[in-house]
Amino acid sequence: MTTVGIATGAGRGTGEACARRLADMVDVLLLVDRNEAAAAAVAKELSGTGKRAVAEPLGVDVADREDLERLARRVGELGTLRAVAHAENLPPEEADWRRIIEVDLVGAALLTEALRPLATAGTAFVYCASVSPLIAHIDPDPAVAAVLDDPAQEGFLDLLREVVGPAVEDPAWAYPWATYGVHRFARAEAVRLGPVGARACSLSPGAIDTPETRLEAARHESVRQLIRSTPLGRTGRYEEVAAVAAFLLSDEASFVNGIDLVVDGGLCAAVQDD
Template identity: 55%
Template sequence: MTTVAVVTGAGRGMGLACARELVGQVDTVLMVDRDPDTVTAAAAELSARGGAAEPFVLDITDADGLARLTKRVAELGTLRSVAHAAGISPTMADWRQIFTVDLVATARLAETLRPLATEGTALVVFASMAPMLDPAAPDPDALAVLDDPLHDQFLDRMHQVLGPDIENPGLAYSWAKRGVQRFVWQEAVRLGPAGGRICSVSPGIIDTPQGRQEAEAHPTMDVLVQRTPLRRRGRAEDVAAVVGFALSDRAGFLNGIDLLVDGGVCAALRAGR
């Protein structure tokens, strides 16, 4: 049986770190990214190290492209692992695009790959610590809408229930990532009968190009670094190691939860430190 891993956002940052982590776990790593030059170079790097890596150019919001991805996985072998790291942050787009890329595309990717799930298939989708930094209780009506991200009118419904405040990219990002965390609860139930499982991972402040871009736009992130008990930013490898474990057979009973990888900053804030 030939096993296949799918890694999205694999051309750089945490996606590339996840791909490196998974090379030894499966026979082939299918590296997905919208940038053809970047993902081709990344796949060549992994192949040069002795791994079997194949680039796959795809915008994860493209439904037809996701169908092509599913077809390619089936051609290569059995779906073993998915590390869905592709996403955008508040400085990169408006509120609609943030929801579309970070939540809707996550749900659509999982839906498209679901028929390939079998005993031992595992998925990790990327969320964020952002929702945990909001001390307010979320609006129950908004949560009800959030839990149906593939509804035809999803974005309009979110705007209707939360009002114009949701047009703030930072707030939209936090809600979208909360939606990812909640999505895994539902998807764990859907995957269970096939023997598959899913978790989300919520990185804290990670030292990647995307993370540095956000830090330049939001200097208050430095305050969070200072309040992190480990007194540093995370590395892409820190997150990838957790993802690698969650996707491995050693984590075979880990399912339907969020894994917070933040160096302890959320704990410090909750403790009032």
């Protein structure tokens, strides 16, 4: 049996770090990224490091159903779906509110919708989210929750704007709403996948040492304060997030399902009463 893994956002950052971990866990690894050249560069590097997996880059937009159908067909051609690390993510600094929600939440739902028919006993999904909805204390009323729980529906963005209000048009608020939706989606997907022996979890990093975090820290005292509030006294690394993703996708986590695992150096523990 040929096992297949997928890492989205694999051309850089957390997605690339997840790809490096998955390359020792499966036989074939699909490196998915909107920037196929970046994914190809990672695949080329992995091919020369003695990793178990054959790495194959694919240019895919996770918000594009046709791209995702192509991805699902490729998985079916190659073997059995074993692990999906969905790390494709747009932070507030990189896009407007619609694109952030499309990639971060709708993309997670559409990716899973395309791959769900391939899930079998032992398949595991991990969705990278964020601690931002925990810090922001996102707690929607039932009307908002009902919209959030169907991110693949027609007109989702307009429906969400209607129930949340104009605040969601601020990328700094769109991001926690989107990642809160990912938390909910992972829990619901765990219930859907359980009967076939497959699992789904989300993963919420805190302040990670990224170019975007460094830029925002230079601009905003609030970001610097969050980093100072982290009990470990530093930002995290991509590799530290990927290590937890790899655990959740591994057989060692075979009874871990439907949870959100926080990887934040203790930040939420420090600010939970704020």
